[in-house]
Amino acid sequence: MDYAALPDSYQWGNFTVLTVGVWAIAQRDSIDAIIMFLIGLLLTILTDIIHLSIYYPRGHNLTDLQRFTAGMAIFSLLLKPLSCFFVYQMYRERGGEYAFNLGFPTVSRDRSAYQSIDQQDVPCPYPDLDSKPAPRPF
Numbered sequence: 001m002d003y004a005a006l007p008d009s010y011q012w013g014n015f016t017v018l019t020v021g022v023w024a025i026a027q028r029d030s031i032d033a034i035i036m037f038l039i040g041l042l043l044t045i046l047t048d049i050i051h052l053s054i055y056y057p058r059g060h061n062l063t064d065l066q067r068f069t070a071g072m073a074i075f076s077l078l079l080k081p082l083s084c085f086f087v088y089q090m091y092r093e094r095g096g097e098y099a100f101n102l103g104f105p106t107v108s109r110d111r112s113a114y115q116s117i118d119q120q121d122v123p124c125p126y127p128d129l130d131s132k133p134a135p136r137p138f
Contacts, residue, residue: 010051031096038087048077
């Protein structure tokens with residue numbers, strides 16, 4: 001008995017991305033998990049548009065379940081770009097650097113004033129003679 005108007009591929013695709021999203025949130029230090037979640041969200045936007053355009057129930061004699069299913073699928077599709085924006089912000093917070101700019105105003109992290117702690121200052125081969133007082137002759 002088929003209750004839903006959308007095919008199983010719609011459900012499998014969205015549940016797979018949901019699973020990757022749970023993994024990305026659980027692995028707080030993983031950049032790979034969050035970029036896979038972002039790419040998955042972008043792909044499901046495309047596949048949701050295709051699924052809704054092909055399998056959207058037509059006709060005036062739709063059941064309440066079919067109307068609800070189509071409404072929730074459309075609502076999910078409308079929220080996915082906002083989800084992509086927040087996932088992209090999480091990607092940037094985790095240290096991900098991507099070359100494209102979406103045009104949104106962001107807070108830049110100017111790191112030019114910071115000194116790296118990986119490299120120590122090279123010691124001077126000769127002591128600074130100008131800072132010491134000259135020895136007094138007797």
